[in-house]
Amino acid sequence: MKNKYLSLGLLALGMFFTQTSFGQTDAEKQKIVSQYDLQALGTLENKLTTQQAQEKQRAIQLAQQNGWEIRTTLPDGTLVELQRVTADGQPVYYRTFNVDAARSTRTDHLNAGGSLGLNLMGQNMTAYVWDGGVARASHQEYDGAGGTNRFSTGDSGSLNYHSAHVTGTIMASGVVANAKGMAPHASAVGYDWNSDLGEATSAASSGMLVSNHSYGFRGDLVPDYYFGAYITESRDWDEIMFNAPNYLMVVAAGNDGNQNGYNASPLGGNSSYDKLTGHSTSKNNLVVANAQDANIDASGNLISVAINSSSSEGPTDDYRIKPDITGNGTGVYSTYQNSDTAYNSITGTSMASPNVAGSVLLLQQHYNNTNGSFARAATIKGLALHTADDAGASGPDAVFGWGLMNTKRAAEAISNDGNEAKIEQLTLTSGQTYSITVDSDGTNPLLASISWTDRAGTATTATNSSTAVLVNDLDIRVTKGGTTYNPWRLTGVTTNGTGDNTVDPYERVDVSGASGTYTITVTHKGSLVGGSQDFSLIVTGLSGTPVVCNATTPTGVSASGITTSGADIDWNTVTAATYDVRYRQSGTSTWTTNAVATNSTTLTGLAASTSYEVQVRSVCPSGNSLYSSSVTFTTADIPAFCSGSISSFPYSEGFEAGDGWTQVGGDDGDWYRTSGSTPSSGTGPTSAAQGTNYLFLEASTNSSPGQIGNNGTAILESDCFNLAGKSSATFSFQNHMYGTAVGSITVQASTDGTSWANLWSDSGDKGNQWNSISVNLSAYLGQEVKLRIVGTTGNGWSSDIAIDDLSVTAVDASADTTAPVITLNGAATINLTVGDSFTDPGATASDNIDGDLTSSIVVTGSVNTSVTGTYTLNYNVSDAAGNDATQVSRTVNVDPASTGGCSGGVSSFPYSEGFENTLGAWSQSTTDDINWSITSGGTPSSGTGPTAAAEGSYYIFVEASGSGTGYPNKQAILNSPCFDLSGETQATFAFSYSMYGAADMGSISLEASDDDGATWTSLWSETGNKGTGWQTASVNLASYVGGSVQLRFNRITGSTWQADIAIDGVSLSTSGGSGPSCSNVSLSITFDNYPEETSWEITNSGGTVVASGGTYASQADGSTLVIDAGCLDDGCYDFTITDAYGDGICCAYGNGSFTLTNNNTGATLASGGSFTTSDTTNFCVSASGTTATADYMTTFNDTNVRATLDVKIYPNPVKGATLNVTTLQDNASYTIMNMVGQHVAKGNIVSGAINVSKLRAGVYMIQINTGSQTVTKKFIKQ
Template sequence: MNLNYARRVFSLALISICSGFGFGQTTTQKAEIIKDYNQQELLQLEQNLQKKSEESKKRAIQLAAINGWPLTVTTPNGAFAELQGVDEDDNPIYYVTSNADAAESTRTNHLNSGGSLGLNLNGDNMTAYVWDGGLARSSHQEYDGAGGTNRYSIGDGSSSLHYHAAHVTGTIMASGVQSSAKGMAPQSNVIGSDWNSDLSEATNSAASGMLVSNHSYGYRVRDNAGNVILPTYYFGGYISDSRDWDQIMYNAPNYLMVVAAGNDGNDNTANSSPVGGNSSFDKLTGHSTAKNNLVVANAQDANIDAAGNLLSVSISSSSSEGPTDDLRIKPDITGNGSGVYSTYESSNSAYGTISGTSMASPNVTGSLVLLQEHYNNVNGSFMKAATLKGLVLHTADDAGSVGPDAVFGWGLLNSKRAAESITNNGNQTMIEELSLAPGQTYTITVEADGINDLLASISWTDLAGTANTGTVNLSTPALVNDLDIRVSKGGSTYSPWKLTGPSTNTQGDNNVDPFERVDVANASGTYTITVTHKGSLSGGSQNYSLIVTGITQNATVCNATIPSGLVANGVTTSSANLSWASVTGTTYTVRYKATASSTWITVNSAVNSLSISGLVSGTQYEVQVMSVCPNGSDSGYGSSTLFTTGAAQAFCNGAITSYPYSEGFENTLGAWTQNTGDDFDWTVQTGSTASSNTGPNAANEGSYYVYMESSTPNFSTKNAILTSPCFDLTSISNPKLNFDYHMYGAAAMGELNLEASTDGISWATLWSKVGDQGNTWISESIDLSAYTTSSALKFRFNGTTGTTWQGDMAVDAINLFDDVVAGPNCTATITSFPYNESYENTLGDWTQDG
């Protein structure tokens, strides 16, 4: 057993931990789930949580010996509790189980083999994780038999069996040897662990690809004498335990923690200062007040018709009510946990009946396993946790008060409707996983089907908030990134649901929940859905999931994201070429200015490039770009890209005017210079280069030459530039540049270019060679007649290494000269024809060449 205990002042109520939502068993699927995780961050988090738990547990055991606290205890209602740690004031914290036809109530039976949807979903190749007060019996006939052998395994080093853990496990995975005990996902796998070190162990499992875990336990509120053992601010408070779980889920965004709300619904006196002064509410504690998890309330058996429609449902009076102190909608969802018949641990054929949110939670968890299985079957990948949670809340059957409340949450789980939404994605529904950049507005247009209510929701995994350390009923929102969704048509705008008090709700601006849903009753025609955010976005952009139902066809999507990759190329003394990555369906607005100026110049562009001119030489400019959708929504401008125009003729301080010019690099670079913005320098060399089977053995002229040494660290694709002095060619009528080069080595040895520039900014390629040219010096001649009007001209050898150390490239014997062909020198001209000369003992008028 890994004794990593969270620091908690109260006894945690074990609500009936059901194995959390798992992942497909293949290595490829696991790799896909965790591919974007920051493993170093998760490892550090795991180590921190482990240390925190161990220290709290050690302190608790010390105080238990002094104060006579029991390490484990059976409560008056038969629940099992175990000491986990102490709070900031050294009060004991215990985890405690919350003991109180599930598949029919939540419509999960419609997904199973033989169900009305024809999906035959049974949890094949799916794994759920369960943390609880002990372990299930791995050899039970419901886990090791008809549904597949050896489907239950132990995830930690613990060994103690417990009926509660067995019951939770069976509610998820029992194969149905006894039909009334059949679990939600009867062919799934479960990995079980005891609740000690749950935080660090869950972090480790999440880093390895866990999708969902079930936790049917929580903080114990009273001791056996009836004394309240929790601080008042823990009730509804976002405390360190809440924050710790949010940290795990934020860093592993495909992982969803399913939590039992607790069974303190009948205790109206434990919380001496309930939020809003209503003693019937504000009973959630510990991890049930986290933002990113799914907290489950417990309902009685629901009245469902044959088509899967909810006729009526009642909450179990023992189910703990919310909300949180900042009025978040908690619990999130309701499952069926009353009178659940499932497996026990005492023998391979033991069963029993239990009620409570402990049973409702695995009822939901097993159903979520099937929804992930279905989504993967349809899309070839699993949903992010925000998508899964959002789908469950979006498709729930409203129960209790109209709209969400602090008793049922968003209502009773409707697995059938959730599965249908996945099946119909792209037709009658829309499920999208998106990202909102700072300042961005996301807009889509949809057509209502005219039959169903139009529902549009967003769900996101939020950063961990600031933990409450002692303030009772602290109303400061725990939400960090506040996203907003609105639906509009004409002059009407529809807002999402929110709580206004423990027992009241309305539709308006929600600034506390990381899930928002807008309902439009009797919708018809065309609607616009808009997603924005308030303030700044911590952590950069915020991933979120958008779900829309009650529509007729694919929505017209224009996602105005900030264009990436803005660069300025071809910068001259007065112009620049701008380009950026395209954004589908948008046009662009570009603005630029001198950095010292306060005035922007704005230009619109239909494509993802733009040339700007009329710039001032030798001046630094900044440029920004944004995308714009046809409806006028935009991404907002991105960050600035800087560039500097060239200074006219400033790159030449004097020029060579006397020709012929030659440079043989005889133990010096002469007037040639190394570039300071490349990766490495050219080398003046005599004899062979340092590497074998590449480069020349000697100079082609004189004793020295220059070359690029391609050995480590100068490859792959490393750049070296050697620049000439300035030349004035205005006095030359037919200028030529001759040089010798040597390129011998591997086939992928790289590329050598000769380039010319009249301004030091734009460089034209005059000559280029790629790859091995043989083990010999080769002479090259370049016609420079295009530059006879240039009074300031530079050349440079621009080399780029290939993918091998055998890529030495060399240059020698550079000559620049006027290649003039001498014309005739006539002192007299023959004008009478025909002309004859027969050399009769004389040369006549012909002359010998001197």
């Protein structure tokens, strides 16, 4: 039996910390946590503790069932322990990260005797260690100069060598010199890794600053989607750190660098990368890679370093820079657990992580010593990344992160704050911009970075999802004059660059060769969640000499770069000053004044061929200087825009002999000419739209020909087109936009070559086909115009965009005598019934010159569906030359509501329809949103729909793709022919259906109308994901025999494109006799918290399974699912429901229940929820007899039989208005139900007669209650 555990961790650990003497002082702890929302942290601790306890308990019980190891040591010495089970039943293990032996660090520059003279030994500081166990508290290295008994345990974890080694790496005192830790006077608290989330939340609530986690998931056992993904584990740690903003979690990246086969779906197809899982993909922590021994000179400068090949590589699926930083964990000598004097050397990111954790603990100590308070975690993390030594590829990468940690340089930045460095802890509110001006030292690179603790993002279960998990996206830019410097970012798995970083909560701008004054600006995108975002700004490479501002008149004012509308103005710098620049047209009296931060500016918006004068003055806090003498300049004449132009039309370009148009420089690359397919599978076309060649953008980053990479832009520009004397002009082309990460295409036009107007733009996946586009150029008639096509790839390799078949058509103003043509959408005559809804299907219009004129159509006339009559809608349009199209009309007939059923249609049975490339007699509704489609094989969308027909080759389905077009809540109705059942006494409608895709599939219903479509009654409906196979449904039409009925499938899409529902194998069968011979049965299951454990089956008396279902992993915990179990023949059956875990569906883990119902009678056949492994109920159904008591029991006793015999009804069938009832008791009541279980009449039996005149023809059940007995009988109304 599963058990739930309530957490007392906050109370118990809170008592522990209160009673412990080491660590930060109580006052310092209180200062830290006074800024936290302790109630939120307490709630979070309870949630995470309970969640982990449940997951652990469940994992152990499944391990016992399946023979899994719970805790063991692998042959290489790695400790592994079972933690939880994935949704698909796979075990998830924590494992320690260690392999061989060694060590290297520069943190000793901060220690006593170090070059910085700081004497930082971790005094009064506490590190927290979660690991596969705990260290030996009595080890000699945990005493020493820093004090005795500096290690204690936070829980009841057992001794473990790995934990002992990690702990010593942080705080060993150096009794054996080679084993001295990073912070040899610090204290440490050790925890077993079980319940790490809840315990860490409690410790953070009590002022924890730094924790180390040298463990992670076993890469050989996790599902592929875990790699690089932001899963629930990643999110939970981010939530803790966001709620405790001084707490920094340091994590080992892992040791799977040499394992290229664990991830079967690596990012970008590169199996040497994408190996991080679990908390290694969180945003706010510090993930550490492992380097070999670094070559460091005596001053602490890096000479060379190489990565240890076992270190796991990133990045994350949204291309965040992970690992963050590199430590040294090769051959680290440290403490062991087997005696008080035991030591050993081991290697791995497990050793690199405490190397970094101990170092950042010293940085917190130094910051507190310098500023009187501890820093935000984002500040310490930012300092580590800001000052790291670049290693490997230039700039950040997915191997070293930002490089090898340089603790010395980070400490120097803290010491130099306010002089050569600037460290500010700030808050940005929604809509705010933060800006400062700084002076570079002229020697070192100017580095400016921002770091922030972001809110927890949305966890995913998708494989290689590129959706950014960043919640609040801040941006930093550094500018000087007209130059803007952008931050680093990853552009692919193995590539980087500078630009707009939209994924990382840390951004750094590097300005090499910096000199002079720069402006640093921090902004944000969109609206900040929560209304504000704390961030830390770090700047190094600044001038440390105090600057005095003397407002002297600027000299050397000059104008250069003069264009038709602007000029660059420069002058000599006045130290520490800002400036006012004023200018005016020569000979006028009004000045325009601009405030300028640097010694140059660009004037814009000037008139061509005009003389201007300009003056500059300096501005200091103490006052302003006089303006300089005027400098005059004259703007340039407007040059001839086109040296030559195209004036012969039609014009065409198919790229058969070259690029045709001009590749514009200054962008990210060129459009590439090719034939056949692009180099990447699953994106781009397979051939040209016309001819042989076409142009495309290659989005890959694997050295494919012509590639421009992810988020790259390429511009293609035309010659001039002379549209003088033209009455109309159109630019047409074909594009191909197919792939999972497609970017955008934009068509622009310019009449001066400087300013460009957007004429047309589109983005996203448009399917694997060429798309024809026409752009109206009427705005440029009488002018010379250039066109250009701007293509931008998406955030992934599957975003190849192609263009082909370019053309420009133009018509002389005197030549356009052809009228446009109007074409109706849909039928010219539409028949409606009073009360129907009506939406005009509209029409389209096209013109040989003006192209698409649909938006210009004028519609006259109206339709009132509440009044019978014939209505006419008229459609008219004219082209630019004034040519009128021939009017087109639509007739709408509104007929009176029918008082009877439908007519005509199908009267011969059995009837069947397999939709073999035709809808047969079925028809699409004109009042819905989208249509049903016919197809064979699979549907166009992956991960949804069937892969083949249920019978034959074809089937019908509704394509849910297209946000706003296919989903959400779009309706598709398919109407059946009229079925004439007037001569029948029994009818059954059956069909096959497929509902495979996302959890929110929307719904599918079968509805019936016996009043010619005036009203519709739902007979059957389903929602949810039913799995990959075809399902069958059978619906009893007994209520409609004796008349006519029309059926329809009513499909309403859900909230996702992954929801294609299909229908096939439709049939309607009838048979003579006294009524239906089967009973429609449905099963309603309300699941507990483990739907993946529930299954069921119905077996007949011969032991054959006639219906079954489960398990239901795609169902939400606690959800309810109604399942059509089919139409059961008369007889007795066993219903068995099974729970794979053996604790039923109620009530240990949710209040689950089930009910099996005879839909013909409304009778409950089986119900319950509380059982162990399975529960079996025997039941019987009888649709053809005169009693329904068989629905409730297996055998009859004498009293039941007597009661049945004592109740009689006649005549049966009843042709008139009265049904006679005889009973042995007075005061009997009755309820009449139709064959779908609806109550249609009830009352008391008066004088042995019931008026049934208002009942439609059909089969009914009458339930007669005599007071002591309830008897159910069947009768037919003719």
